[in-house]
Amino acid sequence: MRIGKALQLAVTLLAAAFLLVPTIQSVLAGLTVNYFQGLKSGLTLKWVIEVWALYSGSIFLSLGIALACLVMTLLIGVPAAYAMARNPGRLTRALEEFISLPLAIPGLALALALLQLYGSYKGFRLSWTFILVGHVLYTLPFMVRAVMSVLAAIDLKTLEEGAASLGAGPARRFVDIVIPNALPGILAGALTVVTLSIGEFNLTWMLHTPYLKTLPVGLADSYASMRLEIASAYTLIFFVMIVPLLLAMQWASARAQRITR
Amino acid sequence: MTLTLRNIAKTFPGGTRALLPTDLDIAEGEIVSLLGPSGCGKTTLLRIIAGLETADAGASIRFKDDDMTHQPVERRKVGMVFQSYALFPNMSVRGNIGYGLKMQRLPRAAIDARVDEVIALCRLEPYAGRTITALSGGQRQRVALARAFAPRPRLLLLDEPLSALDAALRGTLRDELAALLRQFGITAIFVTHDQDEAMAIADRVAVMSQGRVAQIGTPEALYRAPETAFVARFVGNSMPLGGKIDGGTLHLPGGDLTLNATATGKAAFVRAEDVKITADGPLTARVETVTFLGTHYRIALSGATDAPLFCLHQGLTAPKPGETVRVTIAPHAILTLEPEKAAA
Numbered sequence: 001m002r003i004g005k006a007l008q009l010a011v012t013l014l015a016a017a018f019l020l021v022p023t024i025q026s027v028l029a030g031l032t033v034n035y036f037q038g039l040k041s042g043l044t045l046k047w048v049i050e051v052w053a054l055y056s057g058s059i060f061l062s063l064g065i066a067l068a069c070l071v072m073t074l075l076i077g078v079p080a081a082y083a084m085a086r087n088p089g090r091l092t093r094a095l096e097e098f099i100s101l102p103l104a105i106p107g108l109a110l111a112l113a114l115l116q117l118y119g120s121y122k123g124f125r126l127s128w129t130f131i132l133v134g135h136v137l138y139t140l141p142f143m144v145r146a147v148m149s150v151l152a153a154i155d156l157k158t159l160e161e162g163a164a165s166l167g168a169g170p171a172r173r174f175v176d177i178v179i180p181n182a183l184p185g186i187l188a189g190a191l192t193v194v195t196l197s198i199g200e201f202n203l204t205w206m207l208h209t210p211y212l213k214t215l216p217v218g219l220a221d222s223y224a225s226m227r228l229e230i231a232s233a234y235t236l237i238f239f240v241m242i243v244p245l246l247l248a249m250q251w252a253s254a255r256a257q258r259i260t261r
Numbered sequence: 262m263t264l265t266l267r268n269i270a271k272t273f274p275g276g277t278r279a280l281l282p283t284d285l286d287i288a289e290g291e292i293v294s295l296l297g298p299s300g301c302g303k304t305t306l307l308r309i310i311a312g313l314e315t316a317d318a319g320a321s322i323r324f325k326d327d328d329m330t331h332q333p334v335e336r337r338k339v340g341m342v343f344q345s346y347a348l349f350p351n352m353s354v355r356g357n358i359g360y361g362l363k364m365q366r367l368p369r370a371a372i373d374a375r376v377d378e379v380i381a382l383c384r385l386e387p388y389a390g391r392t393i394t395a396l397s398g399g400q401r402q403r404v405a406l407a408r409a410f411a412p413r414p415r416l417l418l419l420d421e422p423l424s425a426l427d428a429a430l431r432g433t434l435r436d437e438l439a440a441l442l443r444q445f446g447i448t449a450i451f452v453t454h455d456q457d458e459a460m461a462i463a464d465r466v467a468v469m470s471q472g473r474v475a476q477i478g479t480p481e482a483l484y485r486a487p488e489t490a491f492v493a494r495f496v497g498n499s500m501p502l503g504g505k506i507d508g509g510t511l512h513l514p515g516g517d518l519t520l521n522a523t524a525t526g527k528a529a530f531v532r533a534e535d536v537k538i539t540a541d542g543p544l545t546a547r548v549e550t551v552t553f554l555g556t557h558y559r560i561a562l563s564g565a566t567d568a569p570l571f572c573l574h575q576g577l578t579a580p581k582p583g584e585t586v587r588v589t590i591a592p593h594a595i596l597t598l599e600p601e602k603a604a605a
């Protein structure tokens with residue numbers, strides 16, 4: 001019994017260390033004066049500041065795209081999930097599969113298709129909205145599914161009928177009943193969308209232009225062309241942005257799942 | 262008449278004829294129960310009155326001078342208590358009860374006053390601030406009733422409001438609901454599959470069977486003078502006697518019974534409380550089982566009729582299983598009705 005527990009703990013710690021040690025090393029590298037001399041060369045924020053000077057545009061572009069992507073997926077995804085939850089059937093199932101297609105197709109292929117289709121519209125091709133379209137396509141199914149799973153767990157039809165019998169028209173019912181009851185799903189979907197959009201690389205790398213580099217594309221760029229300390233400082237900034245989002249996403253999904261059950 | 266329903270029928274896509282053309286008149290302040298077995302179309306009729314389902318073409322629903330046949334549900338001013346209650350989980354008890362008043366765009370103070378009034382009426386004061394999930398089944402049922410009643414609907418519709426509760430609670434809540442509905446003084450239609458519930462709550466009961474109203478009347482009338490075999494069996498738990506009626510006599514395997522009138526070709530029914538064990542009865546029967554039920558014994562008899570005949574026996578002692586007894590059924594206690602056609 002006790003040996004079993006100890007073994008479990010050892011394996012867990014080992015696995016954590018396997019992931020954690022390189023992470024800590026990388027973070028430290030971004031904070032040391034000279035990586036090759038190690039920590040004794042001293043700690044500094046110089047590299048972080050340099051990354052900010054070089055790549056703050058990427059950070060703001062990523063945040064902008066993530067927020068715009070969130071707005072788009074909310075505007076399209078929530079009503080779509082609602083319509084699909086209210087009209088279950090073969091057509092809905094087919095539609096759900098269809099919007100989930102981008103999950104199965106590699107981001108590269110999706111990007112190539114977008115380029116083939118819209119590459120010749122120069123204004124669009126060179127604008128940040130081109131990357132946005134890719135992100136929306138990629139993240140929409142996550143929003144739709146998160147909202148649908150919460151809506152499927154409540155008897156939405158009867159709740160709406162109750163509101164209607166009390167004098168609420170369709171728009172009021174959507175605002176007063178549908179949205180509040182779907183909120184845990186919307187929140188889980190929103191955090192997923194923002195996290196995925198900020199971290200998305202495959203598709204974005206294909207779509208980006210030299211003047212439009214998102215956070216992960218910039219990361220790849222810094223790995224390829226900057227000194228190690230700068231690349232590591234960049235990793236640090238990326239972590240600081242994405243880890244709280246990941247934690248919030250975990251929390252929101254767990255909350256939404258409690259309702260689904 | 263306050264509510265006049267004419268030619269209400271419903272055929273669902275796929276061809277299920279849930280409701281055959283039905284007429285119904287309900288007076289101001291009357292409580293009418295729709296009673297029938299599961300699947301007979303009670304909920305469908307109620308939902309058509311509410312406006313949650315559209316009737317087949319040719320229907321007419323009038324409330325006094327107002328034709329509401331084509332009004333959408335949100336403009337019918339009809340309160341509805343759903344079988345599952347359908348309380349809004351995102352609102353408190355107060356929020357639920359006040360929602361209909363909010364939809365009427367009443368001023369804040371008027372809403373609060375009315376909500377307080379209804380909460381007091383339904384004795385929900387201790388729960389007013391709670392969320393819905395923190396309520397028991399019986400409390401939820403009262404909140405659902407309060408929510409439907411608060412906006413002063415012209416008609417209250419209740420779909421099996423007690424069926425979601427466990428059996429122990431159902432009896433007390435039934436009497437409480439009956440008292441509340443009387444206190445409201447509102448015209449109400451109440452759906453149930455339980456004849457005791459219908460009898461306890463309603464002024465008139467419409468017994469439904471296979472998409473049509475078989476008979477409508479006061480509980481007493483339905484009990485004492487059922488018009489069809491279905492009503493006799495469903496409302497009064499009448500037992501078919503079988504045998505053969507010849508003029509004024511019913512021939513049974515255990516002997517002959519005299520009837521009040523000639524009824525050749527009809528079927529005879531009797532209730533267990535009208536089957537008496539007497540020393541000089543015209544029927545002979547064998548006691549199969551005896552169950553003590555406190556105020557009386559329930560005795561299963563064989564040999565008198567083709568199917569087992571049940572008898573509610575009052576008294577301090579009862580015959581033992583295996584004994585042979587003599588049985589009497591008074592002529593006025595025997596209902597003679599058209600035989601039931603086998604379900605199509």
Ligand SMILES: Nc1ncnc2c1ncn2[C@@H]1O[C@H](COP(=O)(O)OP(=O)(O)O)[C@@H](O)[C@H]1O
Nearest residue numbers: 273277278279298299300301302303304305306
């Ligand atoms: N939405 C529907 N689609 C198809 N058939 C339905 C629908 N609702 C009810 N029915 C059918 O109509 C009949 C009457 O149903 P209902 O009014 O719910 O009965 P009750 O409330 O008396 O149990 C049943 O046979 C049921 O299967």
Ligand SMILES: [Mg+2]
Nearest residue numbers: 303304305421
């Ligand atoms: Mg029903």
